[in-house]
Amino acid sequence: MENEQRRHFGCHCLPSELLERRPDVRQVEENVVADNAQIGVAKASFFPSLSLTGRGGLESNALHHFISQPLETWSGVVSVSQPVFQGGALRSQLRLARAGRESSAFHRAEHGRAFFR
Numbered sequence: 001m002e003n004e005q006r007r008h009f010g011c012h013c014l015p016s017e018l019l020e021r022r023p024d025v026r027q028v029e030e031n032v033v034a035d036n037a038q039i040g041v042a043k044a045s046f047f048p049s050l051s052l053t054g055r056g057g058l059e060s061n062a063l064h065h066f067i068s069q070p071l072e073t074w075s076g077v078v079s080v081s082q083p084v085f086q087g088g089a090l091r092s093q094l095r096l097a098r099a100g101r102e103s104s105a106f107h108r109a110e111h112g113r114a115f116f117r
Contacts, residue, residue, distance in 0.1 A: 025112075028107060028111050032105055035100040035103075038101070039098055042090070042094040042097040043094060046083070046090055046094075048080055049082075050079070051080075052076070052079075054076045055076070056073065056075075057073050
């Protein structure tokens with residue numbers, strides 16, 4: 001009975017861990033993960049970006065002053081930018097990223113089905 005079921009499902013009932021170790025299966029999985037991350041990147045582009053830059057150091061106009069009493073200098077810059085008008089480009093990038101994830105998920109499913117044929 002057990003052999004008949006194995007033949008019916010078209011596989012030799014190998015453990016799924018063995019299937020997960022195959023390089024082609026791992027590549028398909030990583031493609032899905034990467035495409036899912038692209039959705040996060042596309043969503044992040046809707047929000048403002050914040051940059052913080054800082055610099056510090058010591059300076060003196062003469063070497064003996066530098067050793068005994070250096071002057072400290074500090075500078076900092078804060079920058080905020082937000083997309084104002086992109087002409088629908090941000091929404092299109094999000095739709096494209098979602099379509100890429102769906103495509104990867106479809107290829108993953110097809111790849112899995114091909115293994116059991």
